[in-house]
Amino acid sequence: MAALRADMFEEICPSTLLPFRIGTDKWAGMVLRCLEDGPRRYSELRVPLARISPKMLTQSLRALERDGFVRRTVGERRVTYELTDLGRSLLEPLKLMCAWAEDHWDELLDARES
Amino acid sequence: MAALRADMFEEICPSTLLPFRIGTDKWAGMVLRCLEDGPRRYSELRVPLARISPKMLTQSLRALERDGFVRRTVGERRVTYELTDLGRSLLEPLKLMCAWAEDHWDELLDARES
DNA sequence: AAGGGTGGTTACCGATTGGATACCGTGGTG
DNA sequence: CACCACGGTATCCAATCGGTAACCACCCTT
Numbered sequence A, B: 001m002a003a004l005r006a007d008m009f010e011e012i013c014p015s016t017l018l019p020f021r022i023g024t025d026k027w028a029g030m031v032l033r034c035l036e037d038g039p040r041r042y043s044e045l046r047v048p049l050a051r052i053s054p055k056m057l058t059q060s061l062r063a064l065e066r067d068g069f070v071r072r073t074v075g076e077r078r079v080t081y082e083l084t085d086l087g088r089s090l091l092e093p094l095k096l097m098c099a100w101a102e103d104h105w106d107e108l109l110d111a112r113e114s
Numbered sequence C: 001a002a003g004g005g006t007g008g009t010t011a012c013c014g015a016t017t018g019g020a021t022a023c024c025g026t027g028g029t030g
Numbered sequence D: 001c002a003c004c005a006c007g008g009t010a011t012c013c014a015a016t017c018g019g020t021a022a023c024c025a026c027c028c029t030t
Helices: A028-034 A054-066 A085-103 A105-113 B028-034 B054-066 B085-103 B105-113
Strands: A020-022 A070-074 A079-083 B020-022 B070-074 B079-083
Touching (some): A020 A028, A020 A085, A028 A054, A054 A070, A079 A085, A085 A105, A085 B085, A085 B105, B020 B028, B028 B054, B028 B085, B054 B070, B079 B085, B085 B105
Antiparallel strands (some): A020 B020, A070 A079, B070 B079
């Protein structure tokens, strides 16, 4: 499983422009995408989500856990977060939305400019 | 084109539970769904969106217009709102998300309870 | 014993969101 | 003329969201 890149959300995914939101808060969608490839640790998640504060990361993870999308596991030396089946099933519509956004990116920008 | 029902969002679509959001604000998704079948008038939209305040409806519609999803037309005797092509293209992923929500509704509720 | 990494929590604060309510101009209608 | 529907605005207020910064307990290494 590859390490998460620090620039994962920097420029590719200015999600404020996207007309979609996953989860209740601003970061939930990005957190989900970070968990796509398997379980991650708290500190690991902070790399791609460089601009998130520890408070918000905790808050997001707790909300995702409460809603059954993420499972938190306290190990001996580590705490890991991973998608549940329900959370994984969310990835499908999420990817469709990202595909939609790519397809209509130019139109979105045009509309915003004027 | 059938009239919009007052209970369109009452119980079926408690969108606060949904882990998706369309548009920037709370109501945008519901407004889009109200426009599925064709142009609607301001007062017509207030029927299914019974709990929306006029301020929020205006705000939502203006945002949707700004972003190119909705076209506002001032007629002689009426003002109508309708989906643009871009807005219509949003319906596809939106429906997929609603389908997802229906499929996983029980799991969503279960997770919320505990 | 001291220091560092992990995985957070807490307090505080400003900005944004959302809701309730009242009001308003225009154009028909009785 | 009075009244009503339409399509909104204007104000005010409460709650929520998100950010900064400080702090903390635990474990490991040196």
